[in-house]
Amino acid sequence: MVIRKHLKLVLGLMAFAAHVAAAPVPENGPSSAPPTAPSTAANTQALTKADVDAWLDGLMPYALSRGAVAGGVVVVVKDGQVLTQRGYGYSDVEKRTPVDPENTLFRPGSVSKLFTWTAVMQLVQEGKLDLDADVNTYLDFEIPAYQGKPVTLRNIMTHTSGFEESIRKLISDETKTPAPLDTVLKRWVPNRIFAPGTTPAYSNYATGVAGYIVERVSGMPFDDYIDQRILMPLGMTHSTFRQPLPASLKPLMSQSYQTASGKAMPFEVVEPAPAGSLSASGADMGKFMIAHLANGGPLLSPETAKTMHTTFLDMIPPLNRMALGFYEQNQNGYRIIGHNGGTQRFFTYLWLLIDQNVGVYISLNSVGKDGAPSAIHNALITGFMDRYFPGTPKDGTVDAKTAAVHARMMAGHYIASRRSDSSFMRTGAFASQTAVTVGPDGGLLIPNFKTPGGEPRAWKEIAPFVWREVGGKQRLAAKVVDGKVQRFSIDAGSAAVVFEPAPWHANAAWLNPAMMFAVIVLLLTALSWPAAAIARRVYRAPLALTGRARLRYHLVRGVAVLVLFVCAGWLFIFSAMMQQGFTAINGKYDWLVILLQAAGLVGFIGFLGLALWNAWSAWTQGRWASRLWSIALLLAAGITLWAATTFGLLSYGLNY
Structure with a gap:
């Protein structure tokens, strides 16, 4: 669940290399302030249904075939309307059933979290929840304080609750009905490894806690709350968090595959349901995007929606930040917030260009080969932005002598903040350390961070301790205190994970x-x-x-x-x-x-x-x-x- 390719499903699970290599390439200018949209270039294509359809029809069939992906759906919304919604490939390969964007259900994985965060903000708006209160105020079990500080909903929504990774029984093919949410959460409270509010470390468990709080405070089961307070007001009749699927929706569910030529796989059950159990059609996800682009639509007041979309946690300037539940994903000088998601075999991304009132959604139903879903996501958003919202970053320069000194300071081995720490799964973080080296030109080389084509990314310093990917758009930045590197990250994942120097031992x-x-x-x-x-x-x-x-x-x-x-x-x-x-x-x-x-x-x-x-x-x-x-x-x-x-x-x- 946003377990990018499941991060190699274990060892890579705690190593962010797969995540940053896979994610689309957001960027903005050298400042951490919201970017200013550039003036429309003369060669910018008009964002029309005809042009988008032609562009997508040129990209998607080839991309699916090349990546051995069975099927996918793409939805683009603009100015409160669906601009286009397109199905590609098959929802059932054996029966040759084409993907229908209106009716075919996909599993958006951790994009489900946006629904959970929306539910939290609804209750905040009603005065029933306080983002800065100790979550134990709302729970019937205890989450211990860490270094004297309690966990808050603000920490949870910005992935700074400090929990270690928890993956056992996260997703299952065997379970037909998941355990009740309270049972899942009380089975084991993961250890805290960071003080709350200090370190991005993505947590599905923490999102489950937020959903349980919604359940307890609202007085209704989480699935019922989502149905009544989010899906029904938006007319999302082809969507549900329920597992197994209701009988009326089960025939509409896309099959999932390892590759397009493989056999269909079982329906996946997500135990911490608020973190990723949604099943939804592309058309329904368009309705959800439209609501958020319309300052909350029927879901949130404009003030609450603005708070959700613009309250940022700035951990390593000038990299992309974490809003209340949304990742900042700025690109080409335009302000973008979004979220990605992955189950075992469904891979999804949602982007909102808030100021342009445009949203883009894609979901794929196969693992494919050679990291195909990530490459397709990357090609879609990068191509879309360069075609309809182009822009050129304005980078500075750092003299060669200083750049060489900074690169040597960065050289070393690092571990990801998103990791297991108290069990044998700690092996994943410590056996897959990210090595940072100095390249022949004095820049940085990080072999673990690869391009979609599989090549190692090289980085050139564009401001003190800020690097730009050579030939690309991503930035890498470090936080340096008293001449020592404390942590670094890159735009693609800085909202959810950072890298810290591996301890000497x-x-x-x-x-x-x-x-x-x-x-x-x-x-x-x-x-x-x-x-x-x-x-x-x-x-x-x-x-x-x-x-x-x-x-x-x-x-x-x-x-x-x-x-x-x-x-x-x-x-x-x-x-x-x-x-x-x-x-x-x-x-x-x-x-x-x-x-x-x-x-x-x-x-x-x-x-x-x-x-x-x-x-x-x-x-x-x-x-x-x-x-x-x-x-x-x-x-x-x-x-x-x-x-x-x-x-x-x-x-x-x-x-x-």
């Missing part, structure tokens, strides 16, 4: 080569056990050790094998999660996780103890060769235990 610059050394030592130690046994058998030579020395010999090698098996087991778990998605994440391998957690405690800690015993013995009565190897073994054991602790592999439990 987990920095991949030294930890990765150290782990490689440890693995080699472990492998040699483990292999020496059967190799020596075979040699003794061949040459009929008995093991020349007795008593405690013999026991130590076998224990060291046996536990080395155990540690290798534990490491292999964790690699299997993460590989299964990446390959099988939420089927594996939601508990298929719980038995193995518990086994690995127990075996890891014995193996990682036991191996260090045995290595110490072995080193003491070697240095008191061994030869130099055995002494040197005992040091290598001790280092390997220490590194292994260090890495296991850093990656959360010594934690116990199934909350993640």
Whole structure:
């Protein structure tokens, strides 16, 4: 749910590289103030139905075919009316059922959050909610304060509540009816890893809390509230948050696919429903866009709508900011707010050009290949803006000497703020660190941040600690305090996530080569056990050790094998999660996780103890060769235990 491509579904889930590589390329000028729209260029195309239809019909069929995407829908609204709504490809490949923008339902994923935020603002408008009150005021369970500060709805709507990532049972293909919302939220309250209001860290769990507050304060179930207060007033008759779908809408639901040539996949159930359970037709989403563009329409008062659209949290100027529920997505000098969304197989984006009274919506029903949904989203909004609302950024310059100094300050390894932190899923953040290096021209190179074509993005400094993508539109900026980089982000995702320097104890610059050394030592130690046994058998030579020395010999090698098996087991778990998605994440391998957690405690800690015993013995009565190897073994054991602790592999439990 806005789990961009599910961020590789686990390891990438906490690494923002996939998100920023995939997202459309917003930009504005060098100031964090709202951009001023440029004067209309002579070559600007008129935004008419005929022209948009012709342009879309040239783009979308090829894009879907090239990306192996089965079908999609695009809606453009202007001045309170639907300018065009187009269906492309198939909602059911086997039956050859074309996408109907009026009737075919797609899953907008986290675009659903805009409905939840609208519901919150309705209750704020009525004086029933206070954006700055402790959310515990409205709950029947407690969310503990962090560093003495409570979570507020303003924190939740700006994704600064400070929760760690929570993905278990987020989405499921197996569950037919989700658990009640209160049960979902009370099952496990994720740990807080940031003080509220300080750090963007996107949270589906927090959005679920907001929906539950709507439910409790309004006195009606969340689904009923959305039906009565948002969908019915807008005439959104082909939309629902309900799971499973009502009988009247079920025949209209698009199938979803891995690729257009694959088999249809099951309907996805989202447990924290307010975060992403919406099913809606393109035409209905056009009605929702029109309402927000019309200063709230029948949903919100103009004052409340303006507050929602223009109250920004500015974390790293001059990058795009977070409004109350909307991402700022400025481009070509025009003010844009929006939101994106992804389930496992539906991928969606919604953009509102507030000042031009124009909205654009796209939803796709397949994962496709080579990151196709992201590339299509990017091509759509970039092409749309360059065709109908063109503009050229006015960048400054930084002298080469200063730029080189700033680039060297940025060089290093970083971890994303959106991450799991208290479980084995911490591996995702610490094993997939984002490396920032200095390019040959003195600019920045970040291999993890790739263009839609798969090439690494290079960055040129255009203002102190602000860089522009070479040949592109995205900006990267850093917050620097006392000469040290505190965090950085880029326009595509600065509203929802930042990157902070990896702590020294987990920095991949030294930890990765150290782990490689440890693995080699472990492998040699483990292999020496059967190799020596075979040699003794061949040459009929008995093991020349007795008593405690013999026991130590076998224990060291046996536990080395155990540690290798534990490491292999964790690699299997993460590989299964990446390959099988939420089927594996939601508990298929719980038995193995518990086994690995127990075996890891014995193996990682036991191996260090045995290595110490072995080193003491070697240095008191061994030869130099055995002494040197005992040091290598001790280092390997220490590194292994260090890495296991850093990656959360010594934690116990199934909350993640």
